[in-house]
Amino acid sequence: MTDYQSILERTVQHVQPILQHGKVADYIPALAEQQLGQFAIAIQTQTGETYSAGACDAKFTVQSVSKVMTLTLALQRYGDDLWQRVGKEPSGTAFNSLTQLEFENGIPRNPFINAGAIVTCDALYSRLSAPIHTMLESYRLQTGNPKLGVNKVVAQSEYEHRYRNAAMAYLMKSFGNFNNEVEEVLWSYFNFCAIELTVSELAKCFSYLSNGGVCTQSQQQVLPAKQIKQLNSLLFTSGLYDAAGDFGYRVGMPGKSGVSGAIIAVVPGRFTIAVWSPGLDKVGNSVAGIAALEFLAEELGTAIF
Ligand code: GLU
DSSP, rough: OOOHHHHHHHHHHGGGTTTTTSSSSSSSTTTTOOOOOOEEEEEEEETTOEEEEEEEEOEEEEEGGGHHHHHHHHHHHHHHGGGGTTSSSSSSSOOOOHHHHHHHTTOOTTTTSHHHHHHHHHHHHHHHHSSHHOOOOOOOHHHTTTTEEEEEEEHHHHHHHEEEHHHHHHHHHHTTOOOOHHHHHHHHHHHTTTTTEEHHHHHHHGGTTTTTTTTTTTTBBOOOOHHHHHHHHHHHHHTGGGHHHHHHHOOOOOOOOOOTTTEEEEETTTTEEEEEOOOTTTTBBBBBHHHHHHHHHHHHTOOOO
């Protein structure tokens, strides 16, 4: 039987020399306060066991990893109709780029760049009477933590510095691809990004991606297996900003990163990994997080190819 715990402990040792590398995200003032040098990792197996190592009690905000849950809730409600409003192709540009959106008539390339997530939030907003409450309920159910909440300081800080995200939303509205009040949808989007949890909770929450759509914590079928296959394929091509190709090459798993330094990675049929370390590389991915996943993929022989 695989000794996950000792492999995770070795991973923590492996990344020690690079924990001061990279920079914390400073375009959101509340995130700039994160300290370099922190690292945590967890594995949630398909059979429901949780293993973790490093700063396991540290809490961080999900940031762009939330885009996976936003897409999940939107797919539950819209199915394939959602793809009329957002594409399925890698963007090859930064996560907050405006130029491509202008050239492509307000249809974002994919749901994992900011414009794509914001338009997906707009779609959800049209179907939910209390979007933040519904989102939190999903996280609470899937982590088993009824107290899980939003870091209000981060949400407020993001809202106060929303200019680029607001520009994207208004641009999409000018092309007719936005139905609700921009400011209200942005507030939901920032609250989704500012949901705060531990690394084990993050792994539990996204266990449905490696388990045919069933969350190992809640035992709920979150999405049908067919949609999970599609979602993991999109994560593989577009989940790591414009470094998805490099991540695919080095790690060989579908994944999603966020500017807090969180990353999830999926080995279908085996486990979901969550990792967190706030030092980011130039495109916005956690330096130690990626190194840890590369190490794990080697140790466990888990690249999916
Ligand atoms: N809340 C962040 C933003 O909208 C998320 C970005 C990210 O994690 O990539 O800028």
